[in-house]
Amino acid sequence: MAKKKKLNKIKESIGLDIGTHSIKLVHLKHVHDGFKLVNFAIRSTIPEGLEHNQSDLMNDRYAPVLTGMLRSLKINPKKVKHLVTSVGGDNTSIKQIKTIFLPDDELESALFFEAKKHLPISGSEMVLDYQVLNVEEKTNNMNILLASTTRALLKEHTQILGSGGLQPNVVDLEPLAVANSFALTTLDEDGLYVLLNVGAYKTNMVVYSNKSKFFTRDISWGGYHYSKDLAKIHKCSFEEAEKMKLELGLAAQKTNASKESLLALDITEKTAIEQIALEVKRSLRFYVKEAGDSDFRKILLVGGTAKLKGLPEYFSEQLNIPTEIFNPMTEIDGADRFSDALDPQLALALGLAMRPE
Numbered sequence: 001m002a003k004k005k006k007l008n009k010i011k012e013s014i015g016l017d018i019g020t021h022s023i024k025l026v027h028l029k030h031v032h033d034g035f036k037l038v039n040f041a042i043r044s045t046i047p048e049g050l051e052h053n054q055s056d057l058m059n060d061r062y063a064p065v066l067t068g069m070l071r072s073l074k075i076n077p078k079k080v081k082h083l084v085t086s087v088g089g090d091n092t093s094i095k096q097i098k099t100i101f102l103p104d105d106e107l108e109s110a111l112f113f114e115a116k117k118h119l120p121i122s123g124s125e126m127v128l129d130y131q132v133l134n135v136e137e138k139t140n141n142m143n144i145l146l147a148s149t150t151r152a153l154l155k156e157h158t159q160i161l162g163s164g165g166l167q168p169n170v171v172d173l174e175p176l177a178v179a180n181s182f183a184l185t186t187l188d189e190d191g192l193y194v195l196l197n198v199g200a201y202k203t204n205m206v207v208y209s210n211k212s213k214f215f216t217r218d219i220s221w222g223g224y225h226y227s228k229d230l231a232k233i234h235k236c237s238f239e240e241a242e243k244m245k246l247e248l249g250l251a252a253q254k255t256n257a258s259k260e261s262l263l264a265l266d267i268t269e270k271t272a273i274e275q276i277a278l279e280v281k282r283s284l285r286f287y288v289k290e291a292g293d294s295d296f297r298k299i300l301l302v303g304g305t306a307k308l309k310g311l312p313e314y315f316s317e318q319l320n321i322p323t324e325i326f327n328p329m330t331e332i333d334g335a336d337r338f339s340d341a342l343d344p345q346l347a348l349a350l351g352l353a354m355r356p357e
């Protein structure tokens with residue numbers, strides 16, 4: 001049973017994950033000791049299976065999908081009281097930092113200065129949020145989780161929600177929602193957990209634990225790039241490559257052609273999945289140096305591309321850390337009433353819907 005961190009008066013919440021490829025929605029009822037699944041949906045925003053170009057990725061594609069989705073779930077957008085959505089990607093940043101103890105007013109300007117290092121934009125464009133994680137007893141240093149994004153991104157996000165008749169309520173950052181989907185349902189042991197939300201165009205990587213440093217970064221590869229790779233390897237259309245991907249998963253990249261290209265050791269010939277594994281490996285090496293902790297227990301895969309056949313085995317082998325598909329929905333009451341609610345693609349939306357105030 002998912003643990004509720006705080007008692008509050010929210011009766012119901014909706015977590016909405018607007019991805020590049022699809023929109024995921026999770027509707028929860030808040031019961032006294034946890035959550036109950038009311039309903040959920042996953043809808044593609046681009047023609048299924050077809051190669052898309054830039055014009056297919058315009059923001060106006062979201063409105064009809066969002067509207068249709070809300071209608072079929074019988075959700076009246078005007079009546080939604082607690083909506084939690086997320087933004088992610090290039091114009092967002094989350095860093096855990098350490099500063100000397102500062103009073104609130106000084107802290108804010110120090111954090112503003114720090115955030116500018118991670119998002120190189122002008123001060124008036126920056127939107128900042130932070131959470132003091134703890135104050136170290138011995139040194140009096142503060143550990144702070146610093147989240148920043150831009151006004152422009154939030155405005156764009158508000159417009160997308162508005163096109164579906166929705167008003168933004170709480171806007172979270174993607175990696176925090178991914179972390180919450182784990183922290184609020186499953187985490188009960190020490191050690192480091194690597195969460196990978198493998199989407200269509202990117203992969204959110206999060207290192208999470210009870211005690212060690214929070215780390216996150218985006219890796220700019222996902223399932224879309226893997227389909228493109230398959231089309232190239234097999235000299236077929238994107239459509240055929242997508243079919244192959246869904247049917248064969250990772251085995252689809254193991255052809256004679258790909259062996260040849262791997263022999264050439266050309267970095268551009270590595271498939272997206274191989275690139276993701278490489279980037280995760282690099283980031284973990286960096287993490288060990290930075291945080292001085294290497295107690296990695298598991299890699300947990302969520303997102304649509306987590307369903308790629310053979311992916312857990314491949315990551316286990318490449319990174320030497322046991323890897324599995326993570327399904328936080330198994331911890332939610334009432335999910336068993338639906339035949340297809342146990343889907344790792346819903347993890348981020350669930351993390352949003354469970355967010356403590």
Ligand SMILES: Nc1ncnc2c1ncn2[C@@H]1O[C@H](COP(=O)(O)OP(=O)(O)OP(=O)(O)O)[C@@H](O)[C@H]1O
Nearest residue numbers: 019020021022199200201202223303304305307308
């Ligand atoms: N069974 C499956 N096997 C392999 N890939 C799958 C499967 N089901 C969905 N996918 C892929 O998952 C991706 C969509 O996942 P997801 O919804 O997590 O992405 P997104 O959030 O829309 O994108 P992003 O996070 O990159 O903006 C697509 O590339 C799709 O082809």
Ligand SMILES: [Mg+2]
Nearest residue numbers: 019020199200
């Ligand atoms: Mg996504």
